[in-house]
Amino acid sequence: xxxxxxxxxxxxxxxxxxxxxxxxxxxxxxxxxxxxxxxxxxxxxxxxxxxxxxxxxxxxxxxxxxxxxxxxxxxxxxxxxxxxxxxxxxxxxxxxxxxxxxxxxxxxxxxxxxxxxxxxxxxxxxxxxxxxxxxxxxxxxxxxxxxxxxxxxxxxxxxxxxxxxxxxxxxxxxxxxxxxxxxxxxxxxxxxxxxxxxxxxxxxxxxxxxxxxxxxxxxxxxxxxxxxxxxxxxxxxxxxxxxxxxxxxxxxxxxxxxxxxxxxxxxxxxxxxxxxxxxxxxxxxxxxxxxxxxxxxxxxxxxxxxxxxxxxxxxxxxxxxxxxxxxxxxxxxxxxxxxxxxxxxxxxxxxxxxxxxxxxxxxxxxxxxxxxxxxxxxxxxxxxxxxxxxxxxxxxxxxxxxxxxxxxxxxxxxxxxxxxxxxxxxxxxxxxxxxxxxxxxxxxxxxxxxxxxxxxxxxxxxxxxxxxxxxxxxxxxxxxxxxxxxxxxxxxxxxxxxxxxxxxxxxxxxxxxxxxxxxxxxxxxxxxxxxxxxxxxxxxxxxxxxxxxxxxxxxxxxxxxxxxxxxxxxxxxxxxxxxxxxxxxxxxxxxxxxxxxx
Amino acid sequence: xxxxxxxxxxxxxxxxxxxxxxxxxxxxxxxxxxxxxxxxxxxxxxxxxxxxxxxxxxxxxxxxxxxxxxxxxxxxxxxxxxxxxxxxxxxxxxxxxxxxxxxxxxxxxxxxxxxxxxxxxxxxxxxxxxxxxxxxxxxxxxxxxxxxxxxxxxxxxxxxxxxxxxxxxxxxxxxxxxxxxxxxxxxxxxxxxxxxxxxxxxxxxxxxxxxxxxxxxxxxxxxxxxxxxxxxxxxxxxxxxxxxxxxxxxxxxxxxxxxxxxxxxxxxxxxxxxxxxxxxxxxxxxxxxxxxxxxxxxxxxxxxxxxxxxxxxxxxxxxxxxxxxxxxxxxxxxxxxxxxxxxxxxxxxxxxxxxxxxxxxx
Numbered sequence: 001x002x003x004x005x006x007x008x009x010x011x012x013x014x015x016x017x018x019x020x021x022x023x024x025x026x027x028x029x030x031x032x033x034x035x036x037x038x039x040x041x042x043x044x045x046x047x048x049x050x051x052x053x054x055x056x057x058x059x060x061x062x063x064x065x066x067x068x069x070x071x072x073x074x075x076x077x078x079x080x081x082x083x084x085x086x087x088x089x090x091x092x093x094x095x096x097x098x099x100x101x102x103x104x105x106x107x108x109x110x111x112x113x114x115x116x117x118x119x120x121x122x123x124x125x126x127x128x129x130x131x132x133x134x135x136x137x138x139x140x141x142x143x144x145x146x147x148x149x150x151x152x153x154x155x156x157x158x159x160x161x162x163x164x165x166x167x168x169x170x171x172x173x174x175x176x177x178x179x180x181x182x183x184x185x186x187x188x189x190x191x192x193x194x195x196x197x198x199x200x201x202x203x204x205x206x207x208x209x210x211x212x213x214x215x216x217x218x219x220x221x222x223x224x225x226x227x228x229x230x231x232x233x234x235x236x237x238x239x240x241x242x243x244x245x246x247x248x249x250x251x252x253x254x255x256x257x258x259x260x261x262x263x264x265x266x267x268x269x270x271x272x273x274x275x276x277x278x279x280x281x282x283x284x285x286x287x288x289x290x291x292x293x294x295x296x297x298x299x300x301x302x303x304x305x306x307x308x309x310x311x312x313x314x315x316x317x318x319x320x321x322x323x324x325x326x327x328x329x330x331x332x333x334x335x336x337x338x339x340x341x342x343x344x345x346x347x348x349x350x351x352x353x354x355x356x357x358x359x360x361x362x363x364x365x366x367x368x369x370x371x372x373x374x375x376x377x378x379x380x381x382x383x384x385x386x387x388x389x390x391x392x393x394x395x396x397x398x399x400x401x402x403x404x405x406x407x408x409x410x411x412x413x414x415x416x417x418x419x420x421x422x423x424x425x426x427x428x429x430x431x432x433x434x435x436x437x438x439x440x441x442x443x444x445x446x447x448x449x450x451x452x453x454x455x456x457x458x459x460x461x462x463x464x465x466x467x468x469x470x471x472x473x474x475x476x477x478x479x480x481x482x483x484x485x486x487x488x489x490x491x492x493x494x495x496x497x498x499x500x501x502x503x504x505x506x507x508x509x510x511x512x513x514x515x516x517x518x519x520x521x522x523x524x525x526x527x528x529x530x531x532x533x534x535x536x537x538x539x540x541x542x543x544x545x546x547x548x549x550x551x552x553x554x555x556x557x558x559x560x561x562x563x564x565x566x567x568x569x570x571x572x573x574x575x576x577x578x579x580x581x582x583x584x585x586x587x588x589x590x591x592x593x594x595x596x597x598x
Numbered sequence: 599x600x601x602x603x604x605x606x607x608x609x610x611x612x613x614x615x616x617x618x619x620x621x622x623x624x625x626x627x628x629x630x631x632x633x634x635x636x637x638x639x640x641x642x643x644x645x646x647x648x649x650x651x652x653x654x655x656x657x658x659x660x661x662x663x664x665x666x667x668x669x670x671x672x673x674x675x676x677x678x679x680x681x682x683x684x685x686x687x688x689x690x691x692x693x694x695x696x697x698x699x700x701x702x703x704x705x706x707x708x709x710x711x712x713x714x715x716x717x718x719x720x721x722x723x724x725x726x727x728x729x730x731x732x733x734x735x736x737x738x739x740x741x742x743x744x745x746x747x748x749x750x751x752x753x754x755x756x757x758x759x760x761x762x763x764x765x766x767x768x769x770x771x772x773x774x775x776x777x778x779x780x781x782x783x784x785x786x787x788x789x790x791x792x793x794x795x796x797x798x799x800x801x802x803x804x805x806x807x808x809x810x811x812x813x814x815x816x817x818x819x820x821x822x823x824x825x826x827x828x829x830x831x832x833x834x835x836x837x838x839x840x841x842x843x844x845x846x847x848x849x850x851x852x853x854x855x856x857x858x859x860x861x862x863x864x865x866x867x868x869x870x871x872x873x874x875x876x877x878x879x880x881x882x883x884x885x886x887x888x889x890x891x892x893x894x895x896x897x898x899x900x901x902x903x904x905x906x907x908x909x910x911x912x913x914x915x916x917x918x919x920x921x922x923x924x925x926x927x928x929x930x931x932x933x934x935x936x937x938x939x940x941x942x943x944x945x946x947x948x949x950x951x952x953x954x955x956x957x958x959x960x
Contacts, residue, residue, distance in 0.1 A: 185631075
């Protein structure tokens with residue numbers, strides 16, 4: 001007891017001693033989080049129809065394994081992962097597959113994608129789940145006994161992806177991390193965007209699941225240290241996590257080291273940016289165009305950890321997620337556990353909307369989310385927040401004024417970029433210069449646009465420039481391939497020509513050599529007193545004729561089916577041969593022409 | 599149904615119009631003190647300059663087929679006008695103000711493409727042109743500071759008398775211009791020292807140039823502008839880089855040279871609290887459009903202005919030097935910006951340097 005107390009004290013001291021670095025720039029925003037955070041997490045009603053896109057992750061879409069008319073149970077596999085960077089999709093409620101077709105998905109461009117549509121039966125019946133550890137066995141030993149492969153496989157099968165917004169298949173990330181020998185596991189619980197509180201709600205209501213999920217991830221990547229970064233505007237979640245960790249540590253036999261450190265970071269947007277969080281917690285920077293793994297770190301979102309818990313301890317695949325439904329036009333802002341595939345319209349209706357006050361419907365936060373082109377699209381693994389604003393709550397695109405070069409954008413940029421310069425070049429479509437100013441280091445956090453007194457939509461310009469550069473690159477690649485092909489052909493033709501010339505030269509040489517030899521021999525013979533008569537010209541010719549006759553005879557022996565022909569047959573064959581010869585002649589001239597043209 | 603708008607959706611924190619309004623607000627204490635020291639002419643200057651600036655801006659926007667209302671509302675012309683109004687001699691005739699504003703708004707700003715596109719600080723272009731074209735009016739129309747007025751016979755002009763002089767060049771019959779005006783402290787010190795007619799201590803003994811900190815009268819104006827500048831710093835309207843580096847450089851140089859020849863070099867405090875130092879440091883050099891934008895670039899920019907102010911004040915042909923110093927440094931801005939790019943997150947120092955050399959070679 002005394003030992004654990006001293007342990008707690010030392011941990012507290014360590015906590016307070018943990019030196020927090022800051023990142024460049026960033027902005028202070030009004031949180032607006034109190035709107036949705038007051039009530040406990042509610043759950044969404046089972047909708048009549050569920051629309052599950054087969055691509056809710058980065059990478060190759062899942063391949064459907066069900067047919068129209070199939071009865072499916074909740075948690076049943078609908079599409080399996082296709083290739084190493086992909087994730088399976090599971091039924092989020094029980095029912096019947098009524099269609100597998102293109103449907104609108106939540107995407108800024110209003111894209112359609114292949115979806116499995118299920119008509120629910122209302123029973124919400126789970127399939128038999130196969131957890132790796134019993135749901136109530138929270139001991140450390142049971143985690144220790146699991147194999148790394150086993151856990152990764154379970155995570156892969158559960159269709160877990162980066163739920164912080166990256167949507168990268170978690171198992172794939174863990175597998176690479178395992179190979180890279182990660183030293184530090186960073187858990188992102190900053191949740192820095194205004195309005196969003198789904199992570200906060202999760203931490204407060206399911207801290208144990210989170211901690212066990214983190215321990216599982218930590219085991220897989222073999223990290224020595226684990227840091228949870230949480231913004232200091234969530235004191236309750238922070239306390240809850242701390243308490244849970246201390247409680248868990250008490251059950252351990254060895255008190256060597258803190259298993260997980262929770263660290264409060266200042267509430268400055270974008271503290272939850274992966275690169276910014278890593279910089280604050282460790283003082284290290286992720287190299288440009290690199291990954292945290294390059295500096296021995298891996299970053300996962302806190303919601304992902306909870307999903308890992310569910311997969312391992314309950315055997316449940318990822319079929320639901322917590323969505324913050326908030327904004328001035330929502331009657332009851334709240335955090336709702338929503339079955340994936342429920343339409344956004346259903347979710348919003350359940351939370352209640354002031355129909356006459358709806359201004360914008362945004363998926364994600366107000367800084368990095370996007371305005372939904374349609375609300376009859378499903379909630380996916382990416383949907384962390386639905387923000388329905390009332391008029392005047394969010395900005396309407398104001399007319400942009402000329403840039404006054406005030407430099408506020410550069411002051412606020414968390415990547416230390418010069419947005420203003422990038423803007424000039426993006427606007428002038430001087431893409432090379434834009435790249436010189438490191439436009440690809442831009443994380444599109446929106447700080448620069450927010451602080452710009454001239455209301456210039458800077459981020460929009462940067463997105464445009466990036467896509468243009470990618471397009472150009474693709475074009476260039478295409479052109480390169482064509483050029484390479486052409487060059488290769490030229491080279492091949494040249495080689496063939498050279499080979500021909502070389503062969504001709506060799507032949508000539510050989511002939512010349514032979515002639516010389518013959519001459520030499522003749523001279524020798526002459527010198528040695530004609531011991532041997534040289535073969536005369538006529539003899540040589542005779543010999544050659546004999547050789548060719550023998551050869552012909554040999555060939556003829558092979559043409560057995562043309563022997564013993566009747567006269568009529570022979571005639572027929574002759575005429576055919578005649579025709580063939582003519583045709584060959586024709587085609588030869590044609591192909592010669594073709595070659596020249598080519 | 600939905601407007602195509604991309605993130606971020608939060609309302610912008612600030613607009614150019616609000617920013618400029620805050621700058622004007624921060625200048626009010628300085629303007630009031632200047633009016634007390636140099637008379638009501640300061641306010642008349644500001645009023646005339648503002649009227650000229652807004653009408654010229656509107657005309658130019660109309661000619662350039664730009665939305666007049668949108669651009670007038672950004673308040674930038676007003677800031678330029680107020681700076682010109684404060685910088686001109688308190689008894690400047692109306693046409694001097696008009697010519698100044700004309701060059702600032704029409705030539706230096708609108709002909710270059712309007713707000714955001716001008717390479718040179720419009721107010722300083724105006725000041726420099728006036729100083730070169732009308733040296734007499736620009737240097738001798740300074741009404742004697744209120745603190746000194748009693749020594750010169752206590753003559754000063756009221757509102758109507760000032761107006762009458764500024765608009766129609768008519769003075770009350772019993773008052774001469776010479777009796778009303780006196781050389782500015784900077785002017786006195788420079789001429790005496792350059793001529794070798796008096797040492798610093800002799801000037802001090804005369805009591806017509808030195809106040810408690812800097813120039814008599816002007817020290818209070820400088821203090822008031824300093825207060826306004828600190829307010830802007832606190833509100834985050836300007837960054838510290840330019841004003842601090844400017845003042846530190848000016849102070850350091852005057853300390854350095856002052857310590858060699860105490861008799862011919864006024865103290866650092868005199869340089870910091872005389873002329874338009876504080877106005878220049880906080881309100882003129884910080885003009886976003888024409889200043890350097892990178893943090894390091896801003897420091898070099900401010901330091902350059904500070905050094906030039908000292909050089910021109912001490913060895914140049916003009917008593918004050920803010921305008922020329924700012925204009926010269928305006929020319930250096932593109933160079934400064936391209937050489938002082940900050941290290942981007944995740945880039946090593948060498949990487950950044952390589953990129954720079956790449957850019958140079960391009």
